Amino acid sequence: MNKCKRCFLYEIAGKEDVYAHVLRTRELLAAKDKASDAVYDKRLAICRECDSLLEATCLKCGCYVEIRALKKDATCPLKRW
Numbered sequence: 001m002n003k004c005k006r007c008f009l010y011e012i013a014g015k016e017d018v019y020a021h022v023l024r025t026r027e028l029l030a031a032k033d034k035a036s037d038a039v040y041d042k043r044l045a046i047c048r049e050c051d052s053l054l055e056a057t058c059l060k061c062g063c064y065v066e067i068r069a070l071k072k073d074a075t076c077p078l079k080r081w
């Protein structure tokens with residue numbers, strides 16, 4: 001089976017429970033702490049093009065990027081966002 005190196009959780013079969021956690025975390029974050037939808041989408045677009053993304057995980061920090069990018073003050077370990 002071909003695996004997509006730069007997939008996100010919502011695209012990976014079998015990771016539905018983890019993606020549900022992303023959605024729940026996004027819902028529960030206080031508005032003052034949460035990145036806007038536009039910022040979140042921009043961050044993930046940058047991750048999508050990054051060689052350090054492997055199956056939704058950032059190889060530089062070990063985080064699921066869909067979770068890391070949620071907080072307003074979060075940063076990329078390579079300072080790409």
Ligand code: SF4
Binds near residue numbers: 050075078
């Ligand atoms: S957080 Fe930064 S280093 Fe990690 S995958 Fe995204 S762009 Fe790459």
